[in-house]
Each structure stands twice: as C-alpha cells, then as structure tokens.
Amino acid sequence: MAEHTEHTTPTPTPATTPVNLAHKLSQFSELWSQKKIADVNDCEVKLAKLKGEFVWHTHPDTDELFLVVSGRLTLQLRSGDVVLEAGELFVVPRGVEHCPVADEETAILLLEPAGTLNTGDAGGPLTKAAEALG
Structure with a gap:
C-alpha cells in the first residue's frame, strides 16, 4: 500500500537584498527602454x-504610476501638464491619454501590471517589452 504524502505549496523565500535604484540605473544607458527590477503581486x-518626447497614448485597462528618481518629467495630459520633480509621483488613471516629456535625462520608476506595453494603445516603433535587469 502506498503511503499518502501531503502536498504543500512551498512558502516563498523573501528576498534578503534590497534593490538599490542608483546601482540598477548605472547598469543601462538606453533611453525609453523599461527595465524590470521587481514584481509586486501582479x-x-x-x-x-x-x-x-515620447508618444501620446493611453492604457485603457490600467492606471500607471510614475515616480521621478532624478531629473524632471512633464506628463502632458489633454487637461493640462503635470510636472514632476525628483521624489514626486503621479498616477495616470486608466484611459487618460498622456505623453511623457523630459527636457533633460530623467530617471523614473514605473509600477504597472505585468505585460503593460510602454506605448499602450498607440503601438508603433517605440513599443518595447520590459527587459529584466539582473
């Protein structure tokens, strides 16, 4: 007779190393190329x-969080511009057309559902999937 073995889902091991944003940013130089550094839920x-200047676009099904790490970012919205300095964040609500503009090199952190395209519904040659950054 076979022994019954209870199947349990392993508990994920928490990461033990913090993510240093300055170090991660030093690992790449490409502009308008998103680098995935962590996952949070979905x-x-x-x-x-x-x-x-990027391209005008919307994300019909998701909000998009922009946090400026360094530099200055203008989020052009049809209702008026939102200017973000280092240390400030703004959430573009789902379905709101926007166009990011940075007059100087600017580093940002984004939080959005996995698989969200950078150009949203606009598509085109600037569309790139996020690349994992080790």
Whole structure:
C-alpha cells in the first residue's frame, strides 16, 4: 500500500537584498527602454531613463504610476501638464491619454501590471517589452 504524502505549496523565500535604484540605473544607458527590477503581486516595478518626447497614448485597462528618481518629467495630459520633480509621483488613471516629456535625462520608476506595453494603445516603433535587469 502506498503511503499518502501531503502536498504543500512551498512558502516563498523573501528576498534578503534590497534593490538599490542608483546601482540598477548605472547598469543601462538606453533611453525609453523599461527595465524590470521587481514584481509586486501582479505588477512589475520598472526603471527607465527618458529624454525628449515620447508618444501620446493611453492604457485603457490600467492606471500607471510614475515616480521621478532624478531629473524632471512633464506628463502632458489633454487637461493640462503635470510636472514632476525628483521624489514626486503621479498616477495616470486608466484611459487618460498622456505623453511623457523630459527636457533633460530623467530617471523614473514605473509600477504597472505585468505585460503593460510602454506605448499602450498607440503601438508603433517605440513599443518595447520590459527587459529584466539582473
């Protein structure tokens, strides 16, 4: 007779090393290229470096959190611009058309559901999937 073995789901081991944003940002130089640095539930935490103007787009099904790590970011909205300095964040609500603009190189942290495209519904040549950053 076979022994009954109870199946249990292993408890995830918590990370023991904090993520240093400055170190992660030093690992890449590409502009407008999102780098995934962590997962939170069904969301990805991503870093990006921006300079210039992106593309007008919306994310019909999700909000998008922008946190400026360094530099200055203008989020153009049809209702008026939102200017973010280092240490400030703004959540663009789902369905709100926006266009990020950075006059100087700016580093940002993004929080959005896994698989969210950077160009939202606009598509085009700037569309890139987030790359994991080791």
